[in-house]
Amino acid sequence: MSNPENQQPTNEFIVATAADGAQVEVALHGGHVCSWRTPDGVERLFMSPLNNWHSDSAIRGGIPVIFPQFASEGPLPKHGFARVSPWTLLESSEQIDGSGLLRLALGDSEETRKIFPHAFALELRVKFSGQTLNTELVVTNNSDQSFDFTCALHTYLDAQIADTVLYGLNGYRYRDSVDGRRIKHAGDEPLHITREVDRVYFSVDKPITISGRKHSIIATQSGFDDAVVWNPWENGCEKIADLKLDAYQHFVCVEAAAIEHPIKLTPHASWSGYQNLECETVV
Ligand SMILES: O=P(O)(O)OC[C@H]1O[C@@H](O)[C@H](O)[C@@H](O)[C@@H]1O
Numbered sequence: 043m044s045n046p047e048n049q050q051p052t053n054e055f056i057v058a059t060a061a062d063g064a065q066v067e068v069a070l071h072g073g074h075v076c077s078w079r080t081p082d083g084v085e086r087l088f089m090s091p092l093n094n095w096h097s098d099s100a101i102r103g104g105i106p107v108i109f110p111q112f113a114s115e116g117p118l119p120k121h122g123f124a125r126v127s128p129w130t131l132l133e134s135s136e137q138i139d140g141s142g143l144l145r146l147a148l149g150d151s152e153e154t155r156k157i158f159p160h161a162f163a164l165e166l167r168v169k170f171s172g173q174t175l176n177t178e179l180v181v182t183n184n185s186d187q188s189f190d191f192t193c194a195l196h197t198y199l200d201a202q203i204a205d206t207v208l209y210g211l212n213g214y215r216y217r218d219s220v221d222g223r224r225i226k227h228a229g230d231e232p233l234h235i236t237r238e239v240d241r242v243y244f245s246v247d248k249p250i251t252i253s254g255r256k257h258s259i260i261a262t263q264s265g266f267d268d269a270v271v272w273n274p275w276e277n278g279c280e281k282i283a284d285l286k287l288d289a290y291q292h293f294v295c296v297e298a299a300a301i302e303h304p305i306k307l308t309p310h311a312s313w314s315g316y317q318n319l320e321c322e323t324v325v
Pocket residue numbers: 100113120121196219240241270272282297
């Protein structure tokens with residue numbers, strides 16, 4: 043799936059396989075999970091065929107790591123810099139239980155300190171086997187001053203939107219970015235995506251089920267308080283150069299995020315959060 047054309051030297055890919063055949067591919071550019079295949083060989087993440095694989099732009103699909111700023115909610119470039127930074131590989135291994143493990147790291151650099159003047163270390167831990175992908179982000183403050191950040195695992199799930207229903211979002215307070223960022227309360231009905239959706243659900247503490255005709259994905263999260271649901275619909279795809287006009291029919295982003303209450307890290311403290319995805323075949 044990786045297109046060797048146009049790749050800059052920083053665009054290196056690592057493929058790891060679990061004992062049962064589950065497979066994950068990551069790009070060092072962005073510390074980015076580009077592909078997750080369950081042992082049946084089925085791809086579970088969306089990757090835009092128009093993605094340009096350039097080292098100066100974010101990868102459109104997979105799991106972008108958003109740090110230290112979610113969206114445009116601060117002075118930094120949109121969604122921060124982690125998704126466009128060169129990460130390093132710490133480990134690619136098969137664990138004793140047969141699961142695959144990839145660990146990637148990003149530290150501060152001259153470039154990051156120009157816009158985010160803090161010493162930090164990020165580690166992304168990607169563990170997978172069978173029907174499960176667990177992606178954990180660990181943030182450590184290596185400086186003598188506290189800093190705040192917002193962040194997300196911006197997961198693009200492969201989904202046929204016409205057949206997709208999201209369960210488990212009922213009852214939450216959410217911010218509706220397609221309606222002037224108004225704060226609303228989700229009703230009891232499940233979410234069918236029939237137009238542009240861009241919402242931050244707050245204080246999410248239950249699994250979210252992304253239910254499709256052939257399979258469901260159950261997303262759980264820990265450490266991250268919020269969850270974002272995003273589908274740009276056709277009007278949004280028109281404005282995004284690396285998405286085809288009909289791309290909105292083929293994915294939904296369900297993001298584990300920390301947005302409403304930025305995480306404050308005291309000197310030398312660490313924070314971690316994960317998103318766990320479990321795939322269930324519909325019988
Ligand atoms: O085009 P980008 O920078 O990758 O952002 C994609 C989307 O990311 C989502 O997380 C935001 O809620 C949306 O508002 C945004 O449009």
